[in-house]
Amino acid sequence: MEKREELYRGKAKSVYKTDDADRLILLFRNDTSAFDGKRIEQLDRKGMVNNKFNAFIMQKLEAAGIPTQFDKLLADNEVLVKKLDMIPVECVVRNYAAGSLVKRLGVEEGMKLNPYTFELFLKDDAKGDPFINESHVVAFGWGTAEQLARMKELSLKVNDVLTKLFDDAGLLLVDFKLEFGVFSDGSIVLGDEFSPDGCRLWDKDTKKKMDKDRFRQGLGDVIEAYEEVAQRLGVPL
Numbered sequence: 001m002e003k004r005e006e007l008y009r010g011k012a013k014s015v016y017k018t019d020d021a022d023r024l025i026l027l028f029r030n031d032t033s034a035f036d037g038k039r040i041e042q043l044d045r046k047g048m049v050n051n052k053f054n055a056f057i058m059q060k061l062e063a064a065g066i067p068t069q070f071d072k073l074l075a076d077n078e079v080l081v082k083k084l085d086m087i088p089v090e091c092v093v094r095n096y097a098a099g100s101l102v103k104r105l106g107v108e109e110g111m112k113l114n115p116y117t118f119e120l121f122l123k124d125d126a127k128g129d130p131f132i133n134e135s136h137v138v139a140f141g142w143g144t145a146e147q148l149a150r151m152k153e154l155s156l157k158v159n160d161v162l163t164k165l166f167d168d169a170g171l172l173l174v175d176f177k178l179e180f181g182v183f184s185d186g187s188i189v190l191g192d193e194f195s196p197d198g199c200r201l202w203d204k205d206t207k208k209k210m211d212k213d214r215f216r217q218g219l220g221d222v223i224e225a226y227e228e229v230a231q232r233l234g235v236p237l
């Protein structure tokens with residue numbers, strides 16, 4: 001597998017072409033951003049921890065029948081993935097109220113949502129990733145009704161699998177964000193990453209925040225918390 005030119009440099013990862021038209025390399029950097037990229041800092045070990053964390057989770061999801069981009073780990077900070085045509089929509093599943101939901105509706109943080117909620121945001125930093133609904137996705141051509149239905153079905157399946165996985169590690173999966181893309185065979189595949197950067201995880205007993213809210217809220221020990229989650233799950237770092 002030969003690494004070719006950089007295709008895209010995002011806020012946290014760089015994406016490289018390879019000699020295989022159907023594969024890309026994702027390089028996880030230490031850059032940590034919040035508030036749509038308005039705040040960026042370097043956190044030691046973050047690229048490595050998130051790369052290995054993501055590989056572990058993607059393999060668990062794949063084993064549960066969810067199609068993912070994961071191919072193989074190449075290095076501490078690099079993973080080989082399926083090249084997807086990304087759908088510019090973030091799928092957010094919530095089990096407890098937090099973050100923008102609390103701000104938007106004024107409900108109490110930590111309120112159990114029964115049933116879970118499913119939300120969509122347009123992936124567009126310049127516009128502040130606005131909240132959108134299902135009809136917008138189809139009307140503006142970001143995805144078809146069928147693709148959207150599949151993204152929702154897969155998001156809820158991810159929630160089932162990961163709620164149980166984190167519960168067994170003494171953690172509440174509060175909410176998470178997923179991104180999907182279309183593979184060369186036309187199928188919808190889970191892309192991007194699943195790591196403590198894109199979800200909320202609280203200790204079941206103490207409710208200690210173990211995710212990127214530690215960075216957003218200046219709570220400190222950000223990577224130490226990510227490493228503790230990894231260790232509880234049995235992710236080899």
Ligand code: ADP
Binds near residue numbers: 008012192
């Ligand atoms: P952002 O673009 O939000 O700043 P990142 O720094 O994580 O985010 O950049 C990674 C970029 O790569 C994102 O735009 C993401 O949509 C895209 N991406 C993730 N996985 C794949 C994939 N398998 N194929 C193509 N693009 C991908």
Ligand code: UDP
Binds near residue numbers: 101
């Ligand atoms: N999220 C993300 N990227 C985004 C926006 C949200 O990974 O651009 C994740 C976030 O970490 C949380 C979930 O999606 O786990 C829900 O985020 P929310 O809408 O509450 O927004 P926030 O207040 O975190 O910006």
